[in-house]
Amino acid sequence: MTSVAFLAVFIWAFIGYYSARARALYLVGGVVRDLNSLPRYYGFFVALCILLPGFLFFFLWKSLSSFFLEKRILFFFSDRISDFSSLEVNAFLRNVPGFSDRIQSAGRGPISEKTDLLFDASVLYAHDQWLCNIALVFLTFLVCFLCFMRALHLVTPCMRARARVESFIWWVLACSSAVAVLTSIGILMSLLVQAFRFFSIVPVHEFLFGLHWSPQLSMRPDQFAGSGTFGAVPLFVGTALITVIAMCIATPIGLMSAIYLSDYASLGFRAWAKPVLEILSGIPTVVYGFFAALTVAPLIRYYGELLGLGVAAESALAAGLVMGIMIIPFVSSLSDDVICAVPQSLRDGSAALGATKTETVIKVILPAAFSGIVNALLLAVGRAVGETMIVVMAAGLAPNLTLNPLDVVTTVTVQIMALLSGDQEFDNPGTLAAFALSLVLFFVTFILNLTALRVVRKYRERYD
Amino acid sequence: MTDTQKCKEYFPDATGGASGCAVKLHGRDVNVFYDDKQVLFDVNLAIGEKMVTALIGPSGCGKSTFLRCFNRMNETISSCRVAGRVELDGFNVRDIDVVELRARVGMVFQKPNPFPKSIYENVAYGPRIHGLAGTSAELDDIVTSSLERAGLLEEVHNRMNELGTGLSGGQQQRLCIARAIAVNPEVILMDEPCSALDPIATARIEELIDDLCQNYTIVIVTHSMQQAARVSQRTVFFNLGKLVEEGDTTQIFTNPHDKQTQDYITGRFG
Numbered sequence A: 001m002t003s004v005a006f007l008a009v010f011i012w013a014f015i016g017y018y019s020a021r022a023r024a025l026y027l028v029g030g031v032v033r034d035l036n037s038l039p040r041y042y043g044f045f046v047a048l049c050i051l052l053p054g055f056l057f058f059f060l061w062k063s064l065s066s067f068f069l070e071k072r073i074l075f076f077f078s079d080r081i082s083d084f085s086s087l088e089v090n091a092f093l094r095n096v097p098g099f100s101d102r103i104q105s106a107g108r109g110p111i112s113e114k115t116d117l118l119f120d121a122s123v124l125y126a127h128d129q130w131l132c133n134i135a136l137v138f139l140t141f142l143v144c145f146l147c148f149m150r151a152l153h154l155v156t157p158c159m160r161a162r163a164r165v166e167s168f169i170w171w172v173l174a175c176s177s178a179v180a181v182l183t184s185i186g187i188l189m190s191l192l193v194q195a196f197r198f199f200s201i202v203p204v205h206e207f208l209f210g211l212h213w214s215p216q217l218s219m220r221p222d223q224f225a226g227s228g229t230f231g232a233v234p235l236f237v238g239t240a241l242i243t244v245i246a247m248c249i250a251t252p253i254g255l256m257s258a259i260y261l262s263d264y265a266s267l268g269f270r271a272w273a274k275p276v277l278e279i280l281s282g283i284p285t286v287v288y289g290f291f292a293a294l295t296v297a298p299l300i301r302y303y304g305e306l307l308g309l310g311v312a313a314e315s316a317l318a319a320g321l322v323m324g325i326m327i328i329p330f331v332s333s334l335s336d337d338v339i340c341a342v343p344q345s346l347r348d349g350s351a352a353l354g355a356t357k358t359e360t361v362i363k364v365i366l367p368a369a370f371s372g373i374v375n376a377l378l379l380a381v382g383r384a385v386g387e388t389m390i391v392v393m394a395a396g397l398a399p400n401l402t403l404n405p406l407d408v409v410t411t412v413t414v415q416i417m418a419l420l421s422g423d424q425e426f427d428n429p430g431t432l433a434a435f436a437l438s439l440v441l442f443f444v445t446f447i448l449n450l451t452a453l454r455v456v457r458k459y460r461e462r463y464d
Numbered sequence B: 001m002t003d004t005q006k007c008k009e010y011f012p013d014a015t016g017g018a019s020g021c022a023v024k025l026h027g028r029d030v031n032v033f034y035d036d037k038q039v040l041f042d043v044n045l046a047i048g049e050k051m052v053t054a055l056i057g058p059s060g061c062g063k064s065t066f067l068r069c070f071n072r073m074n075e076t077i078s079s080c081r082v083a084g085r086v087e088l089d090g091f092n093v094r095d096i097d098v099v100e101l102r103a104r105v106g107m108v109f110q111k112p113n114p115f116p117k118s119i120y121e122n123v124a125y126g127p128r129i130h131g132l133a134g135t136s137a138e139l140d141d142i143v144t145s146s147l148e149r150a151g152l153l154e155e156v157h158n159r160m161n162e163l164g165t166g167l168s169g170g171q172q173q174r175l176c177i178a179r180a181i182a183v184n185p186e187v188i189l190m191d192e193p194c195s196a197l198d199p200i201a202t203a204r205i206e207e208l209i210d211d212l213c214q215n216y217t218i219v220i221v222t223h224s225m226q227q228a229a230r231v232s233q234r235t236v237f238f239n240l241g242k243l244v245e246e247g248d249t250t251q252i253f254t255n256p257h258d259k260q261t262q263d264y265i266t267g268r269f270g
Helices: A002-027 A039-076 A086-106 A113-154 A161-201 A204-209 A233-264 A267-280 A285-306 A316-341 A344-352 A357-368 A370-386 A389-394 A412-420 A429-463 B003-010 B063-069 B098-104 B119-130 B136-149 B169-181 B199-212 B225-231 B249-254 B259-265
Strands: B023-034 B037-048 B052-056 B080-088 B105-108 B187-191 B217-221 B234-239 B242-248
Touching: A002 A039, A002 A113, A039 A086, A039 A113, A039 A161, A086 A113, A161 A204, A161 A429, A233 A267, A233 A316, A233 A357, A233 A370, A233 A412, A267 A316, A285 A316, A285 A389, A316 A370, A316 A389, A344 A357, A344 B169, A357 A370, A357 B119, A370 A412, A370 A429, A389 A412, A412 A429, B023 B063, B023 B217, B037 B063, B037 B217, B037 B234, B037 B242, B052 B063, B052 B225, B063 B080, B063 B187, B063 B217, B063 B234, B098 B105, B098 B119, B105 B169, B119 B136, B119 B169, B136 B169, B169 B187, B169 B199, B199 B217, B199 B225, B217 B225, B225 B249, B234 B249, B234 B259, B242 B249, B242 B259, B249 B259
Parallel strands: B052 B217, B052 B234, B105 B187, B187 B217
Antiparallel strands: B023 B037, B023 B080, B234 B242
């Protein structure tokens, strides 16, 4: 039934499109030049005039009708549910639609005392819903028809259909970007609210400067556990340590491969190497994660022991190395783009002065591409800071405050994941801490991106 | 063979500016290909020392490609292949180390292409690469005198640390000339150096070329026949990859021997 109404809107829009086109052409006797806009714009205009009100009506009717159906059931059975608690009433209302579906497909079946009320309610519900849907189809049809007539009437040769369609497209695009922006703001707000709840329990300075992190709280009053300390410094240090290791790998290799690809490699090699490199960045991080845990970490441990170093089974080094490898394509692909964007005329100018390729790269191309490269590196740092899976699998969960890359460390993202996985109540600081950590993460990446943006802007002004 | 004899041999029709000079650059049977497409056919041309030679011809006739043979810039294009012999002072340019060759044969491009560095650094770039200055005072001297000779010093002497890219188009082109001069080359190749400039900036560059030919051999590719007539002593006309006619500029413009040349300079094609 619902789909019929849905279909009706589309069919009317379709009819509207072709009728409007035909009408516009008819009004000017087939001379397109006499129309304000091309005939198809009249078509789009009328189709939009049908689609928008049609769907608006459809969704309004759907949401309003379910609201009134509930009210009607509550009213009709008010004497029989008078002793229900509000939770029970809600559960009852939630069960009615499902139950009515089941009766329609399977018949009444065995009925117990308890389901009697549900059954009566669902019979009423099914009947009302049937009426509603019939009305929906009929009314949607009517609404579309009225819109069709009205819009078709508006079609005259001097109507500015193109401008109207354009302004509609403006609205669609503006709404899409508004959705993107508002969602981010919404997420930030929810983070802020939850983080403030956390900070009302744990002081900010203790969180930001405390050296011990053990968020385990007693789940039940009789359970023995730590009281929970929330000093996030070990997490910050762990994150920084792994990020630094990753960038130490990714920066030189990524940058040098970008230089090779853009200035040294033959066109043929570049044509297939660059896409391959970009595909590498599409490997899911969990794959890198088990590569880190199963291959790299044992290897590091083996060689560490050969050198007489105590290496933990999981280490910051393993996670950092693999994360670095993960970021290489990211760095090299972005840097390659900016290096290629340096005009050929600069390369020629340098070469004509007798500079070798290497001199040209170091003295002309890298400085000219500097802002873009910094931007690429900052974005890469942002990725490293936010990476979770590799660290979970390769670096462990123990919040050690250490700068030793051979030790187990943990990062902000890993702790967020650990705090929020499993059953959690949202009123204890252990869970709320995740929001505080997320807030910190958000600010760090925010500042990184802001810096990247400023660097790009500052130096771009200088270069062209 | 003495210089004068050489001169007689290569420039039999030479008068005025071209007399008493030696051959600086010499292309013998130069053929150039882009992949399979041949763009230059058996070009033979001698270019005299310390004079201005203009290469003219319609677009795509191969004059820029020919110019780029002299400092081996065609090698930066992977699809380009040069056959034949190109000489600098009688030596095959392919036997000269490319770094040395380009220090001796400087180039100025069609579009001003200063590096995104300060004015000072732009000029100091070449001397630094070739280690021409032992001390920073020497480098300062080279930079100042190059800017001076390019006629730019007066305009920029109090803002040497500003970006070269911030100058006007004509100033940028003179900066590029200063940059080329700073390496103390023997030859300066100019590939349509004024095509991106307004008439006033063009006039300044042309004056500059007049001054520079006291000390340097200049080869200039130009689309403007008036410019060729104004600045050059010798003019060479190319068409469809072939050298059609060469001669003293006055002769080419007043009494061309070839029908194609005549058509071109009178504006009947190209």
